[in-house]
Amino acid sequence: DGTLLRDDKTLSARTVAALAAAEEAGIEVFFVTGRPARWMDVVRDHVQSHGTAICANGAVVTDLRTDGELLSVRPLERAAALHVVRTLREAAPGTSFAVEMTTGINYEPAYPPFHLDPGATVAVAEKLLHEEAPGTGAPVL
Structure with a gap:
């Protein structure tokens, strides 16, 4: 840069x-x-x-x-990440999220299309942050 x-x-x-x-x-x-x-x-x-x-x-x-x-x-606790998602959705409706993990990135369907990873899982953030989501066990960053 x-x-x-x-x-x-x-x-x-x-x-x-x-x-x-x-x-x-x-x-x-x-x-x-x-x-x-x-x-x-x-x-x-x-x-x-x-x-x-x-x-x-x-x-x-x-x-x-x-x-x-x-x-x-130094991972972000999933519960804390979910709290941030919910708080921001309430404050700024239409906000979209990506979830970065040590194993890669996943994102929501409305996430802006830059740096999209064809191997990523696309789902709502609440699902991506669920304990049984793809990459379970991988720390959320």
Whole structure:
């Protein structure tokens, strides 16, 4: 998004060398993003597997030196998520939701059509957040 990449969406050799040198010197390298951990493959490729990513607004920490090993997950309790859904629906009728989990994303039929995942389950948020919903056992982020 322009914070590390050049205008042509690449990382300079100098930047990659600096990341490697920092790690070799014992300095921990972190990338912090609101994006989900499932999108970190492209970051890992750009930074050539250096560093750790704090993703999903702090809900997940993933090791970029591996194939996406999740080092830490701070899930949202399903009951709390349902409370937020109900409160927002009451305050702003017509609001639609996506439910991000460690296993992927699911969303409501009215969810805006950007970044749609063909493997996602499409249902109302209350169903997606139910304990027996697809991805049961997967933490809600």
